[in-house]
Amino acid sequence: MLDFYHIDSVLSEEERAVRDSVRRFVDERVLPLIGDAYVQGRFPKELIPEMGELGVFGANLPEKYGCAGLNNVQYGLIMQELERGDSGVRSFASVQGALAMYPIYAFGSEEQKQKYLPKMATGEIIGCFGLTEPDYGSNPSGMITMAKEQPDGSWILNGAKMWITNGSTAHIAVVWAKTNGDPSDKSIRGFVVPTDSKGFTAKDQKGKLSLRASDTSELVFQDVHLPKDAILPSSAGLKSPLMCLTQARYGISWGAMGAAMACFEEASSYAQQRVMFDKPIGGFQIQQVRLADMLTEIVKAQLVCLHLGRLKDAGTMTPQQVSLAKRNNVSMATDIAREARRLLGANGILAEYSAMRHMANLESVYTYEGTHDVHALILGQAITGMNAFK
Template identity: 50%
Template sequence: MPSLASSVAAEAALAAVFDLDELLQPTEREWQQRARRVARERIAPTIEEDFENGHFRAELVPELAEAGLLGMHISGYGCAGASATSYGAVCLELEAADSGWRTFVSVQGSLAMSAIAKFGSEEQKNEWLPRMAAGEVIGCFALTEPEGGSDPAAMRTRAVRDGGDWILTGAKRWIGLASIAGVAVVWAQTDEGVRGFLVPTQTTGFTATPIAGKLAMRASIQCDISLDSVRVPESARLPDAAGLSAPFSCLNEARFGIVWGVMGAARTCLEAALSRATSRDVFGGPIGRFQLTQDKLANMLLEYEKGVLLALHIARSKDAGTLGPAQISVGKLNNVREAIRIAGTARSILGGDGVTSEFPVMRHMANLEAVRTYEGTDEVHTLVLGRALTGIAAFK
C-alpha cells in the first residue's frame, strides 16, 4: 500500500504543475472541497472492500444529502441551485474516490430529480424533490431496455390508458439504484408517443432485480426491472414530458457529470503512478528517473489537464446558457477515452502490483469501461459529432 507521505507528495507535485482549484470561483471551490472531504473521509476508506464485496454502502446516502450534493444543481424544493461548474467539480471529487458514487449522485440528481424538476407538475415536485434532496427517497431512471440500449426510440415498454389510469408493461435493464429506490421514472411508448411516469416501486407488478456478475461498478447497484401490468393513475404521468427529447435532456445532464467525473478517476490514477514512480527503486534508483517512465507521466498529465480544461469550458458554457448537445458529446467521448488511457498507462507504471487492490488503478479501469458504455457509447457520440459536422445523420 502506498504510504500517506508518498501519496501527499504526488498530489502536491501534480498540483504544482496544474491546479484546478485555482481556476474555480470561491463558491465553486467551496462545493468542490465539501465533496472532496466526503470522498476522502467517508468513501475512500472502505471503497476497496466495498468493490471487492459488491456492496453499496447505503448509510453514506444521508451524509451526501447533508452535504447538499443530491440534486444540487436544481433550484428550489430543498435543492441548492448550485452552478453547473460547482456540480461538475463535485462530480470530479466523487469519482476520484469511485465511479459508483458519482453515478449515485448522477442517477439521483441529474436523472430522476431532473426529470421531475423539468417535466413534473407542482404537486409532483413538492411531493418528491424535497425528500429526494434529503436522501429520504432514492429515485431511479428507467429508460434503457434489454434489447435496445443505444436505441431508445425502439423501446418496447408500453403504457396504455385504462379509464383514469395507465397500465405499464415491459422490461428495463441497467437501471441504477432501482432495487433500493422509492420512486422510478419510467419511460414508455403510448399511442401519443413516449411519455414519462412516476412509479412508486412498491406498486404491484414492479420488480427490480440487481444484476449479478458485474466486474465493474461493483460498489453501486444496477438492476433489471420487470413491469407486469403496473397500474398508476393519470396523476403519475409527467405532464410536460412529450417524446424522446424529454429523457434525452436528462441524459445530457448526466453526461455533463461524466465529463467531469472521469477526470477525477484519471487524477487518482495519475497520482498513484507518480507516487510509485518516485518511491519504487529498480536498477539502483527510482523508476521515475527513466525517460520512458517520464514520457508516460508527461503524456498522462497532458491528457488530464486538457480533459479538465475541456470540462471547465463546457461548464462555463452551460452556466452561460450557450451549451449545445454536440459539445457534451465532445466532452463525454474525449474525457472517458482519455481517462481509460491514463488508467492503463498508470497500470503499466505500477507493474504487477497494479493489478492488485493495493492500488486503486484496476478498480478505476474497470469502472471506466462501464462509464464508456452508459449515457452513450463512443460510437454513438462519434456519430452525434459526425451529424453535427456534416448535417447528415448516420443513424436514426
C-alpha cells in the same frame, strides 16, 4: 491533485469551496471503504445519508426544492470529486440528481416537485431512471415498454428495463414508456413509478466485472397500475429523456476526470517511491513519458469541462458539445487508468490500489450514457449534417 495549469485561479471561491468539501468527504469517508465494497460487489449504502447532508444530490437544482442551488461548474466539480473515489459512487449521485430529480424538476407538476425533490435531495427517497431496455440500448426510440391510459385517467404499465443503476435500491423509478399503443417515439412519456407498486420487480444483475460498487438492476413491469398523477405532465417524446441524458453526460465528463486524476496521483506518487535498479522508477524515461501523457490529457480535459460548464451556466451549451466532452474525457480516463495500472506493476492489480478498479469501472462509463461510438456519430452529424444512425 497537481494543478499544473493553475485552474484554481479561474474558479470562484465558492467553486473551490464546494470542490474541497466534497474532496474531504471522499478522502475521509469513501476511499477508506471503497476497495472492500468493490471486491464485495456492494454499493456502500451507508454513505447515502451523509451524501444527502452534504448536499450532492441534485445540487444544481433550486434551493426552493431543498437543493443547494449551485452553478454547473460547482456541480461538475462534485462529480469529479465523487468519481475520484469511485465511478459507482458518482453514478449513484448522477442518477439521483440528473436522471431522477432532474426529470421531475423539468417535466413534473409543482405537486410532484414538492412531493419528491426535497426528500430526494436528502437521500430519504432514492430514484432510478428506466430508459434502456434489453433489446434497445443505443436506439431507445425502439422501446416496447407501454403505458395505457384507463377511462378514469389512471395508467397500466407493462414492459422491462435493463442496466438500471440504483434499480433495486430505489423508492421511485422514473420510467419512460410509449403510450396508448402508439409505436412512434413521439408517444414516449415519463412516469414516476413507486417501486413498491404491485407488479413491479427489480432484480440485480450479477456477475459484473465493472462498477462493482454500484447496484445495476433489471426492472419488470407487469400490469403496474399507476394513478393519473404518476405521469410527468410536461414530458413529450424521446426528446425528454434525452434532455436528462445531456444533464447526466455533462456530469460524467467531469466525473471521468476525477477517476483519471486519482489514477495519475497514484501513479505519480508510486513512481517517486518505488525503487527498482537502485532508483525510483519515476526517474526512468519510460515512466516519465507515461506521467507526462497522463497529465497532458487531464489538463486538456479540465479545460474542456470548465468551458463547457461556463457555457451551461450561460445557457448556450449544446448536447453535441456534451458528446465531445463525454467521449473525450471518458476515453482519456480509460487510457490513463490502464497506463497507471501498468506503471504500478504487479501492485496495480490489487484492490488496495485504485487504478485497476477505475480501469474496470471506466469500461462501463465508456459504454453507458451514449457509447463512445454513438457520441462519435452525434459529432459526425454535427460536422457533416448527415445522420449515420439510419
